[in-house]
Amino acid sequence: MTDPKRRGVFASLSSAIKGKKERERPIVRPPYNNDANLFLKLCPECIEKPCAKVCEEDIIHIRDDGTPELSFQKRGCTFCDACLSACEANVLSDKTVNYIDAKVEIDVLKCIAWHQVMCSSCKDPCLEDAIVFLGLFRPEINMEKCTACSWCLSVCPTEAIEITSVNQR
Template sequence: MVDEGRRGIFASLSSALKGEKREKRAPIRPPYNSDPDLFHRLCPDCIDKQCAKVCEEEIITIGSDGTPELSFSSRGCTFCDDCMKGCEAGVLSDAGVNFIKAEVDIDVLKCMAWHHTICSSCKDPCLEDAIAFLGLFRPEIDPKRCTGCGWCIPVCPSGAINITSI
């Protein structure tokens, strides 16, 4: 049986060698949403977009379809629940969903640590301790611990961390 971490490494290498480009990814949605149908039905008609206005980290943006999405270009989510409190439609109302429905991975071709440069930029802001290093040079993300908060993304000096909606 092949280890999942190793499979991801080889898939990343294979895609890069073949010159494959990734298709446009689905937007990452705010936490506290347990009903995607309700989300897509009510969010576009929301006039105030309070979830984006009250976000203390300013990571909630409104997409072209009128729905909120997360941008981790400069910050991450603190799970403060202000977006949930500000959501007048009740779409962001499930306090039990205090994680972001996303998968985070490290592109080993871009990661400085995987190329034998001492770097732990991604690990330092991770409050869940979801990033572990195998030795000094091989960071891996534990999907069971990762909340998808995104704090590791803007601090990565080589842009090696990817987040994908699930």
């Protein structure tokens, strides 16, 4: 039988590692913005936070600092323009920025397709055809086509797809 004290130690170590990983992840902001500094300047002053309230996919969450962040655990962004229309501070004001300013990558060690298992879960929801397979088992993301909508993140059965950085476009 496992010692409950020992199990508690491992659980606390696991949560500490998980918490560290969550803190290190990049902050992914909503689309339609061409000046990331505006999020820090104007969003904390916005009381109503209409961008988060109107998001059809419920992926815009407000951080403790009062700025919006995208969370892709269950869904991706459809670029419906609702947040763009709702933003009263004009932080989201450039319709030509119809992508999310982030880099999406496939971790080949976690990806079951890279381990000869037939899986195309990531490719199916990709409206931009940014995920291409090299042969039957090697999916790769074409960042020239990728809008970082992140629908592939929420459907990957092994969580092999992740946002690795925020781009400086």
